[in-house]
Amino acid sequence: MIIKGGIVYDPANGIYGEEMDLFVDQGRMAEQAKGEEIDARGLLVMPGGVDAHSHIAGKKVNTGRIMRPDDSRQGTQSRTSVCRPSTGYTVPNCYAMGYRYARMGYTTAFEAATPILEARHTHEELAEIPIIDKGALTLFGSNWQVMECVRDKDLSKLAAYVAWGLRAARGYGVKIVNPGGGEAWGFGGNVKGINDTVPGFDVTPAEIIRGLAKANEMLHLPHSIHLHFNNLGKPGNYTTAIETLDLLRDIKPSRMRQIVHVTHMQFSAYGGTSWRDFESKAPVIADYFNNHNHATMDMGQLLFGSATTMTADAPLEYGNARLTHNKWSNHDIELEESSGVVPMTYFRKMLVNAVQWAIGLELALLVKDPWKILMTTDSPNGSPFVNYPEVITLLMSKPKRDAEMATLHEQVPKRTTLAGIERELDWTDIAIMTRAAPARILGLQDKGHLGTGADGDVTVYNLRPEEVDASQDHALVKKALANALYTIKGGVVVSKEGQILATPPGRTFWVDAAVPPADADRLMLDLEDKFAKYYSIQLSNYAVQDAYLPHAKAIRAGLPVEPLPEVA
Amino acid sequence: MSEATLIKDAVCSFCGCLCDDIDVEVEGGKVQRVKHACRLGSSKIMGHGRIESPMIRKEGVLVACSFQEAYDRAAQILLMANKPLMYGWASTSCEAGKKGILLAEEVGAVFDTTATVCHGPSVIGIEEKGLPGATLGQVKNRADTIVFWGCNPAEAHPRHSLRYSSNACGRFTPQGRKGRKIIVVDVRETRTAKNADKFISITPGCDYEVISALRMLVAGKGDNVPEEVGGVSKADLADLAATLKAAKFGAVFFGLGITHSRGRYKNIDNALSLVAELNQHSKFVIMPMRGHYNVGGIGQVLAWSSGYPMSVDFARGMPYFNPGETAACDLLARGDTDAAMVIAADAVSNFPRTTAQALAKIPVIQIDPYENPTTLLSEVVIPCAIAGVEAEGTAYRMDGLALRLRKMVDSGFPSDEEILIGILESVQKQRLLKANEEA
């Protein structure tokens, strides 16, 4: 395939809007190729989009669907000769997940939170999502085995467990959500700060986070720890954010990347002592990121309208449900986690919501280096991912932001700095925040760029970057981003002008990390005991079987020794 | 192949407990012994009378035929129907369910599960209020207070109490049964009630009132509660409310006694609210006691495929869900369906009588390992391998946990999944033929 004459943004390879031809051969970017010609003359061309944090599969998402028939009724589209039917807005069915990402020019998305015990379910759904490549981050933050290794200061056993857990879950990376809080929620409690003791385990969130960060680096995992802070969603929580980030400054990365990826930063950049004097602390957070290089973040932008909040931060969800009197689902996972789901509507005239909206944008505009901040909505927590074009145009257009601000609660300019921010992002920034940076942060070498050998994932938007002024013509830009002219996945045109043309199955990435056999042996003694006494299923039925990953792509990590023998 | 093999940690595919610690001895291609399962589970795994051959009804009599003939006839029935119903799915794998949904999309069928006649009201209650739940291991490790409401696990889920609830020992519950308070609320003193610390006998049809009274007492508004509610004295209710509030970790398990008494989904709605409110005082979770082993799983598959967990109408080419309209019983009662496929369920025995009679008036395709009353009125009968014994696949436990079913022995029968693929291919072939003829 030849993609001719596009204006290419490939920041990972130092290409910032150059006219050039691209070649895809056997699914990969190549120096030369023959075959189908795509006319992209003068049009915006980028690598396929990469979403490093989105809730797309598993028990929480399906719970959202089951408790929200009102949501499933939206966005319904018939079956076609190519497509299965689509339903849902904040919690689309599996098919719609794939089609909607593809229409926007995205070719990769990572599910943000899977308990090991329920990973089989996650993979059942991931396998049903067509077109896009995917992976799932694995939850470790309230896990008994993790907390016991941390308490015993047995780092090598902890690393062995992380490797084992990733393998059992067929997971991609270490996700930590409100560490310790999920365990405390087992008896209806929570942890209040990073130095609070987790009831019954004699460890603190700070120790859990540091322990997992060190284990992560011992294992040379492609991704860093992926962290949802304690106290997320609470006024005044920016201090917890800074305290937590400071914890990790001295840890040495094992690869060319961050030590910690902070997810949906918007929800953790809050000032004030209550919802009454609630205000933005985005400038403080942005300053911190501008002055330190060990952390990256994603926005977690909130948009007005319907959302479904879903997180392993179960106490937060109970709080959300009490606050909004909305329906509430909770799901505790034995020995590992807890989680909750609550539908939500965000209002322009509600001061808290309006300030939250501004904070996400402040973060993205105040952090100077676009490699440090990804564009996300923590879909569907802040807003479903189909609204990414809205977020991107807000970042690219000061007039659009001003027009929006005029419709919001009048206190917003006092509680945030957004009104005074003149910066407008350009296509290079956007290409980094939606392609190059998420791929680099996740450690996906063949994604997010167009160099030879990279995956043949290319998006052509019906926009002329040399002519269109994104600041003024933001409506035009938004429309073009919503439906790419061409989305090419592995050298196949999967979507053209919003119409799905092909639905190849995507691959699922997971990380297979090797550890010293002696550590694995010590670990197994612990695990055998846990399964005999505490788990409600047998050890031999625990790990996700290969049948659930029909298109698996294992990435090796860990020690340069033979990988662990297959678990069960 | 006479050498005995031992299959360890197999999953029992009978009830929603999905016990996964079953040891099975196989010799000469047959299951010889089953260890750890309860009598319900072992009788299923040991096997019993099977339908021996596919059959098509000719002049009123079921006559043996080939599988392909049966697939073709089934496809023909589905293609001729305006709105076929595809019902059952509770006792087969998710993999079969997936193929079934694809077939339903293809022929524009209504896809419904046995939930419609068991925990359907629970699903609607969850749509109203959400479900504060947990995995069963969480109950085992933490629960000091357990309420069984309108369910009788001693008979229906025999290993539930030992593995997951009343008698299970865990990290924070080392004493097992001794360290727990077990409360049973029911209209009669069941075997489960006999083993409880407290049995609350309520007047049939009064679940809603009793839950409402408990909610008031929990909220400290006991002054407004009358001296007796639903056959229970206020003093007993106040006691119960106090016990629930004092729990460190409480769990409510509920069954058809509450989903099928007066009030139905409103009862569940009310119970979910009670549990949500209890969380302001103590930790509390609630869970339906799902009967058939994979009725939960098919709900999950249907939800991720269509957005809805039951009663989905694909006749318009897109999923449509409106309980009361698209549920199997409503459809049959109104005479709105003109053919049915019944798979992995016995519709005739499960449906109300008038609904079952409606089934007798339309062509029925049955897919099942066993003969049952549905067989008697079926037009096409297709025997299948038993999922979880003779075929692999996935099932979801009552708490939503997915487990892999093993294949223990070979069978000469195709799996449900293979049968559905056979019918789907026949549908596509017959469509093509017709299109070619017309051209």
Ligand code: SF4
């Ligand atoms: S309790 Fe249920 S799953 Fe367990 S052995 Fe008995 S029938 Fe099988």
Ligand SMILES: [Zn+2]
């Ligand atoms: Zn998230």
